[in-house]
Amino acid sequence: MSGKIRVLIVDDIAESRDNVAKLLRFEPDVEVVGMADNGEQALSLCERLEPNIVLMDVNMPGMDGITATTRITSRFPNTAVIMMSVQNEPEYLRRSMTAGAREFLAKPFSLDELIDSIRKVSVLQQQTRRVVTEVQSTHSSSSSLSRNRKAKIFSTFSLKGGVGRTMLAANLAVAIRNRNPEKEIAVIDGNLLHGDLGVVMNATEQKSISDIVRNIHNLDRDLVSDILITHSSGVKLLTAPPDAQSGEQVSGEHVRQVLQYLISMFDYIIVDTRPSFDEVTLTLLDHSDKILVMLTLELTAIKGAKQYLELSDLLGYDHDRISLVINRSTLQAGIPIDDVGASLKGEILARLPDEPMLVMRAVNEGVPVVQSAPSSSLAIEIDRLAQSLTRSFEVLDVEDSNLMTQSNAAQKGLSRWMRPAIRKKAS
Numbered sequence: 001m002s003g004k005i006r007v008l009i010v011d012d013i014a015e016s017r018d019n020v021a022k023l024l025r026f027e028p029d030v031e032v033v034g035m036a037d038n039g040e041q042a043l044s045l046c047e048r049l050e051p052n053i054v055l056m057d058v059n060m061p062g063m064d065g066i067t068a069t070t071r072i073t074s075r076f077p078n079t080a081v082i083m084m085s086v087q088n089e090p091e092y093l094r095r096s097m098t099a100g101a102r103e104f105l106a107k108p109f110s111l112d113e114l115i116d117s118i119r120k121v122s123v124l125q126q127q128t129r130r131v132v133t134e135v136q137s138t139h140s141s142s143s144s145l146s147r148n149r150k151a152k153i154f155s156t157f158s159l160k161g162g163v164g165r166t167m168l169a170a171n172l173a174v175a176i177r178n179r180n181p182e183k184e185i186a187v188i189d190g191n192l193l194h195g196d197l198g199v200v201m202n203a204t205e206q207k208s209i210s211d212i213v214r215n216i217h218n219l220d221r222d223l224v225s226d227i228l229i230t231h232s233s234g235v236k237l238l239t240a241p242p243d244a245q246s247g248e249q250v251s252g253e254h255v256r257q258v259l260q261y262l263i264s265m266f267d268y269i270i271v272d273t274r275p276s277f278d279e280v281t282l283t284l285l286d287h288s289d290k291i292l293v294m295l296t297l298e299l300t301a302i303k304g305a306k307q308y309l310e311l312s313d314l315l316g317y318d319h320d321r322i323s324l325v326i327n328r329s330t331l332q333a334g335i336p337i338d339d340v341g342a343s344l345k346g347e348i349l350a351r352l353p354d355e356p357m358l359v360m361r362a363v364n365e366g367v368p369v370v371q372s373a374p375s376s377s378l379a380i381e382i383d384r385l386a387q388s389l390t391r392s393f394e395v396l397d398v399e400d401s402n403l404m405t406q407s408n409a410a411q412k413g414l415s416r417w418m419r420p421a422i423r424k425k426a427s
Contacts, residue, residue, distance in 0.1 A: 004030060004031040005030045005052050005053060005118060005122045006049070006050070006051045006052045006053070007030055007031065007032050007051060007052070007053045007054075007055060007118065008033060008034045008036065008045055008049060008051035008055070009021060009036070010038075010041075010042040010055065010056045010057060010065070011037065011057040011060070011084070012037045012057065012060040016057070016107075017037070020084075021035065023111045023114055023115075024114070024115070024118075029119070030115070030118060033051055038060050038061065038063060039060060039063025039067055039068030039071075040068075042056070042072065043068060043071055043072065043075070046072055046076050046079055050079070051079055052122055052125060053079070053080055053081075053082060053118055053121060053122060054072060054081045054082070055082050056069055056072075056081050056082065056083050056101070057084050058083060058084070058085035058087065058092060058096065059087070065096075067099075069083065069096065069101050070099045070100060072100070073099070073101075074100075077313065077314050078125065080121045080122075080124070080125050081100060081101045082102060082103040082105060082121055083096040083101040083103070083104045083105065084107055084109075085104070085105075085107060086107045088106035094299055094335065097302065098302060098303075098306065098339075098340075098343035098344070099343070102121040102124060103120070127277070128311055150264055150266070151186075151263040151264075151266045151267055151268060151269045152267070152268050152269070152289045152290075153259075153268075153271060153284075153287055153288045154172065154270050154288065154289065155270075155271040155272075155284055155285055155290070155291050156168050156169045156271070156272055156292045156325075157273045157281075157285060157292065158293065158294040158301065159304030159305070159307060159308055160295070160300055160301045161275045163294045163296050163327055164294055164352070164359075165273065165275075166195075166197055166200055167200065167327075167359060167363070168292065168325065168327070168352070168382070169197065169270050169271065169272035170187065170197060170200045170201050170368045171368045171370045171379070172382060172386055172389075173186075173233075173235045173268075174368045174370050175379075175382050175383045175385075176270070176386045176389070176390055177233050177234050177235050178233070178370065178383075178386075179383070179386055179387060179390065180267070180268075180390065181234070183267040184236070184266040185234070185266060185268050185269075185270070186228065186235065186236040186237070186238065186262055186265070186266045186269045186270070187231075187235055187236070187237055187270040187272070188238045188262075188269060188270070188272070188284075189237075189238065189239050190240075190255075190272055190273045190274060190281060190284045191240055191272060191273065191274040192241055192248075192250050192274070192280055193244040193247040193248070193274065194244065194247075194274075195240025195241075195247075195274075197272050198229075198237070198240070199363070199366065200362075200366065200368070201235075201237055202365070202367065203231070203237055205229050207228075207229055207239065208238070208239045208246075209238055209240065209241060209255075209258065210246045210247075210250065212224060212254075213249060213254050216254060219257060219258075221261055221265065224258065224261045224265070233368075233371065250280060252280050252283035253283075255280050255284060256283055256287075259283075259284075268390070271284050275304075288321070290321060290323065290389060290393075291312075291317075291322045291323070292323055292324075292325045293305050293309070293322060293323070293324050293325065293346070294325050294327055295326060295327070295340075296326070296328050296331070297326065297328070297329070297333035297340065298333065302335070302340055305344055305346075306343070306344055309344060322346065322347075323346065323347045323349035323350075324340075324341065324346045324347060324348045324349060326348060326350070326352065327352045327354075328352070328353075328354035329351035329353060330353045330354045349385065350381060350384070350385040351381065352381050352382065353377045353381060355369075355376060355377065355378045358373055358378060359378070369382070370382055370383060
């Protein structure tokens with residue numbers, strides 16, 4: 001770690017501030033740069049001192065810790081908040097996490113608990129900055145990939161496992177194919193270490209992206225086409241490597257080269273990603289036209305979604321590229337969906353109902369729900385999502401085509417208008 005972790009302590013009780021400062025006094029990698037007794041003062045000090053970590057009390061007069069945390073995390077992306085409170089209740093934890101806090105410490109806490117939280121959150125912040133740098137470095141290569149592209153890429157993503165990314169990717173691909181039988185649809189398993197898309201779609205052929213990577217220097221359209229597996233729906237499937245060791249041999253540059261061929265071969269590409277910020281996942285997300293951030297009504301899933309949305313702001317992603325999909329939305333979890341949307345400040349594009357037995361049977365049989373139970377509530381909602389996604393991009397394509405036509409017409413009109421003048425000048 002380069003330099004010390006700069007810490008700002010915010011608490012309306014002076015004795016509490018002093019006690020925390022004393023706990024940190026002898027930590028060689030931590031420096032207390034300031035103290036505040038309310039939320040307004042904390043915002044002012046964050047702007048002036050640029051701390052890495054804010055230790056924030058929840059209950060304070062004036063602007064409370066929850067409100068201050070929301071404003072700090074939105075205005076100062078390089079500052080992380082650790083919440084402190086004597087109220088160690090689920091409601092306070094939920095409100096703190098949805099406001100953007102990285103950790104929650106129940107008072108009284110020990111020095112070990114405090115310093116462990118500070119160091120863990122500091123490492124997380126450094127990783128986030130690294131990810132931003134890596135993604136920004138891929139923009140130059142992505143610009144060449146976008147030229148002459150045909151396919152629209154939809155990715156399912158979550159930083160938490162078990163929220164239904166793979167289920168949605170498989171069903172969404174088939175649903176789009178069912179609605180658009182004249183279109184070419186592909187689905188990619190981007191979870192290269194532990195991908196299950198092949199199992200969910202009952203792919204029995206032993207072909208995967210590893211076969212493409214082994215021939216990366218002789219890559220052409222025919223080779224890529226031969227490696228794709230044809231699903232019973234007509235969707236083409238590119239599966240993950242057979243084991244994690246093989247998956248580690250696939251780099252972000254390999255994936256970019258594969259995408260270069262796929263986007264010219266297909267109309268829509270659905271990507272199932274890995275719950276990570278690794279190089280491959282970042283490459284896939286950076287080239288996606290729509291990122292479907294999956295979450296369930298669990299605090300850990302909401303926290304992961306908020307973390308990704310904060311990162312996307314740092315990357316400068318257009319908000320229109322990112323939408324929320326709530327899975328198991330009918331499950332009684334104690335967190336209202338509208339509160340989730342408000343706290344994440346994101347568009348909830350779909351709310352998928354909870355049908356565990358139906359999903360389990362579909363996975364075990366290797367037949368997506370939209371095929372095995374097309375009249376089920378889950379299949380209907382996924383079909384609506386497929387319609388919404390494809391319709392929105394078809395409208396954009398028509399608008400782009402009209403603009404191009406108008407531009408060409410304007411150029412022709414200008415040319416006709418200029419021609420007589422040119423001839424007159426020549427004569």
